[in-house]
Amino acid sequence: MPQNLVFTNDVASALDQILDAKPHNRLAVIVDENTQRLVLPAVKSRHLADAHVITIKAGDSHKNLSTLTQVWEGLEEAGATRRSVVVNLGGGVVTDLGGFAAATFKRGIDFINIPTTLLSAVDAAVGGKTGINFGGLKNEIGYFREASDVIISTCFLATLSIEELKSGYAEMLKHGMLSSHDEFCRLIAYDFQNADAEQLLELLRTSVLVKERIVKEDPHEKGIRRALNLGHTVGHAFESKALHDGKPIAHGYAVAWGMVAEMVLSHNILGFPSQDLHRLADFVHANYGAFHITCDDYDALLALMHHDKKSQSGEINCTLLAACGDVRPGHVISDDEMRIALDLYRDLMHI
């Protein structure tokens, strides 16, 4: 059955309508400490009022086997059967871990995602990636399984920090660049830091549909889905370096900076328009600042890129754009090309 995506800021009604039409004998809702406090009481759903609540600790460090075990035990306590339903109400940790717990409980029960962060709405809640971190590696254990329904809203965004908002918007920007020049222009012109919930929901709808289209073409990430890694080869290297230096950065920021470096590559290799490269760089610099690197960091960054888990052969692999909307996944990048791109990234970021 195709995934049912609902875009609305009346989350309670949407959820009740979905659950009315879905026969089930038990309902469990998975929240973290934050969404239990800030979001759950605000969703005035008939069904949720009677649900068994499973609360997990907030934060990526708790996206682990111990929390997963807690959720499986919670589902047993709830008396969940194959005819039960799980609602994941939270950010990416809740939707990833809760989705995996549901997908594996009694060999799989239905789950509904209600992402409460911009990042999880645009990224983690759609596309069927579920999982946990394991053995020190991110998302090492997991599965591809889509939520039966996803309710996407912007009404919880007031509960987010500005950093969380920006992190999510960077992924929207990525989808915009994958989609078309018009969409790219629309996104960099929008004052997202002072967003109106309904306007932002419209932008979010367009953005999520870009991802949905790509995922549908390639559910198990064998080909075109790698387009969604735009900005991520360099971004992951920045993220890992920052973590290693004891100064972790938010994922979306890393992607924003990574996109600048990868659009430099796109310009140098495929002729991505210089004007768009500069507009992107200015937008990123104005909203995200810069990730500071020097030439002395290049060797370490290149080593990280060679070991990226998306790399199958040890080569540096990037999705590039010939223009916004003209996507070319799977480019092998030489060390020299990457060094030049990092030089120009530093120029564009005024480092």
Place this chain on the structure above:
Amino acid sequence: MPQNLVFTNDVASALDQILDAKPHNRLAVIVDENTQRLVLPAVKSRHLADAHVITIKAGDSHKNLSTLTQVWEGLEEAGATRRSVVVNLGGGVVTDLGGFAAATFKRGIDFINIPTTLLSAVDAAVGGKTGINFGGLKNEIGYFREASDVIISTCFLATLSIEELKSGYAEMLKHGMLSSHDEFCRLIAYDFQNADAEQLLELLRTSVLVKERIVKEDPHEKGIRRALNLGHTVGHAFESKALHDGKPIAHGYAVAWGMVAEMVLSHNILGFPSQDLHRLADFVHANYGAFHITCDDYDALLALMHHDKKSQSGEINCTLLAACGDVRPGHVISDDEMRIALDLYRDLMHI
């Protein structure tokens, strides 16, 4: 991609042929203490010689989260990536747990099943059920994911106890009854306790293909796949009672006895031929003896049947046969009907 089933007693060549055609960067083989000692050295495969071996403890009590964690860690130690392959070489515990570990490692890597017991060949290795026991419940956590290839042989059966052989043959008998009257007659006429490996492989091929056909029609057990529960409603109750009494019985024996009781129901409700009922009962009695129950046990057995995990509503639900090959899944059985069936089961088993 459809599952590739290979029937052969030259397991090493079959495996090498499969792996030659499957590009992969690492190979891990999962065995238990028994198959590591008795089977692994006997499979003279080029590929297996270089494989990373992960050895788990033998027995259903080790089909748990702790062993699963050990296998995930073993895959990390092996340097497994999405392009790696897992070979499960063992009985149902190895194929169920190893399959689940592979299905969830980095969101799923290919695995090949080489069942080494008759029961796992006929039952667990085909059909995509993977999983572990959790919270005291069997197969509570798991997933539907098929092995890419299954190599089915009878050459390891000499490593089995007579009890293991009988347990597997009961499931073959079940498939025969689901399939046709001819197949039923062929199976009860065969001297399986003194089986020739090649003859038994032919019977096994027919039996596995019955299951494969049913699973293909209904991969997620929403309808006709419940036919495979023939004998299991009563069988599970016998198994649970025996476990509770501290005298556990093998699963296949429980199914054999359960089939007798359920064919009594089939006779009483759908007119399953009396002659076949008696032939089945005589075969089961001669080869499996009887599970001893008295009228005093009926209440406890009925309670167990009402709580069977396949039951969605608390009603007793059985797959019945109007005749061999004429399958009627999803019959609701009243307590009175079941009491009468248990009475006749005792008569037929000379209790």
